[in-house]
Amino acid sequence: MKKVLICAALVALAAGTASAAGLNLGWNECPSGGSYLHDMAFACTSNSGAEIIIGSYIPPAGLLEVNGNEMVLDLQTNQAALSPWWNMGTASGCVGRTTTPVLTDFGFASLFGCTDYWGPAGGASGGGGYLPAYGGPNRARIVMVAAILEANATALDPGTEYYSFKVIISNARTVGSPNCPGCTDAACIVLNSIKITQNVSQSANPTVTNPAVSNFVTWRGGLGNCQVTPARNTTWGSVKALYR
Numbered sequence: 001m002k003k004v005l006i007c008a009a010l011v012a013l014a015a016g017t018a019s020a021a022g023l024n025l026g027w028n029e030c031p032s033g034g035s036y037l038h039d040m041a042f043a044c045t046s047n048s049g050a051e052i053i054i055g056s057y058i059p060p061a062g063l064l065e066v067n068g069n070e071m072v073l074d075l076q077t078n079q080a081a082l083s084p085w086w087n088m089g090t091a092s093g094c095v096g097r098t099t100t101p102v103l104t105d106f107g108f109a110s111l112f113g114c115t116d117y118w119g120p121a122g123g124a125s126g127g128g129g130y131l132p133a134y135g136g137p138n139r140a141r142i143v144m145v146a147a148i149l150e151a152n153a154t155a156l157d158p159g160t161e162y163y164s165f166k167v168i169i170s171n172a173r174t175v176g177s178p179n180c181p182g183c184t185d186a187a188c189i190v191l192n193s194i195k196i197t198q199n200v201s202q203s204a205n206p207t208v209t210n211p212a213v214s215n216f217v218t219w220r221g222g223l224g225n226c227q228v229t230p231a232r233n234t235t236w237g238s239v240k241a242l243y244r
Contacts, residue, residue, distance in 0.1 A: 021060040022212025024161065025073075025191040030056035031213040032161050033113015039218040044183035047174050050103075053167040053217060056114045057194050060206050061158040065199040066117070068147035069164050071128070074139065075189045078223055081137040083182020085174065088130050088140075094180035096173035104128040105166040106146045114161045124148050128165075142167060142189075150199045161212070164194055187219035188226035 026036030040051050055071060077086055084094035106124040108116040118124035128144030135141065144165050156162065167189075173180040192215075195207040216226055 020058070020210075020212075021158070021206070021208045022058050022210050023191050023194060023208055023215040024056045024058075024212045025189070025215050025217050026054050026056075027217055028052055028054065029111060030054050030114040030161060030163060032056070033111070035113065037217075038214065039221060041220060042171070042183070044174050047172055047176065049171050051169045051171070053169070053189065054111070054163065055165045055167070055191050055194070056161050056163050057196075057208050058161050058212050059156040059158055059196055060208070062204060063156045063158075063196060063198060063202075063206075065150075065153040065202050066156050066196055067150050067153040067199055068124075068126075068145065068197040070195040070197065071142075071144040071146075071165055072192045072194075073142040073167070073189055074135065074192055075142065075187060076136070076139045076223060077182075078186040079138050079182070082132055082140060083185050084180040085182030086140065086185065086187065087132045087180075087182075088170075093132065094173060096178070097170065097180050103168040103170070104144050104146075105168060106164075107166075108163045111163065114163050117156065117162045118146065118148065147197070153199050156196075184220060186221045186223060188216060188223045189219070190216040190226075 024031045026033075026038065027040045029036040031038075036054065042051060055073075059066075075086075077083065085097065087093040088097050104127055106118050106126060108114075108119065124146040125148075126144065126146035128142060131141040131143070133139065144167075146165060174183045193207050193209045195205060197205045218226055
């Protein structure tokens with residue numbers, strides 16, 4: 001009888017672990033999809049195209065009317081301060097990369113590794129910002145918000161991994177003259193949190209912070225253990241106001 005109880009307990013523990021809420025981050029695909037890259041070894045020899053980071057998550061149980069995500073990522077390079085190539089999204093950054101900053105996207109029609117919640121629900125709108133030197137001179141913060149109409153909000157399955165966002169890093173001004181030096185700097189990018197928001201009829205708006213497979217990616221080898229300590233005091237008002 002004891003053996004049966006022990007086996008039942010182990011099965012229950014395994015099931016609970018498999019469906020535990022968590023975050024994933026990968027280049028080109030969600031980590032659960034299998035075709036993702038953990039490290040982007042971009043040769044830094046071209047100005048064309050862009051490199052794409054995919055963020056996804058496994059939600060906790062009990063979410064019935066999900067209408068949005070709020071995401072926070074932190075980046076750190078191996079230099080004392082951000083090089084011009086990484087100083088994007090601000091008027092004080094390297095000319096040419098400030099006009100093609102980190103972009104956000106919430107469409108996943110060409111990807112199949114995880115479940116696209118935004119597409120079937122009618123598509124998400126939103127955006128984000130890139131904040132150079134946030135939390136330190138060699139760091140940056142990426143904040144995003146995505147939302148669908150409340151009428152399209154439905155339940156999430158706690159055993160399913162859902163796409164949340166794309167971060168698109170342009171290769172502009174990498175080579176030639178003029179260029180923005182610093183593409184070859186190693187970097188680590190960590191997905192610190194996704195807040196899952198629901199319609200006002202629901203009370204729970206949980207924030208997922210723990211990793212599932214991997215909540216970070218590296219650029220050209222990364223930074224050792226590659227765990228960027230989250231910088232605090234993110235203000236959402238200025239970001240959200242742009243997309244109402």
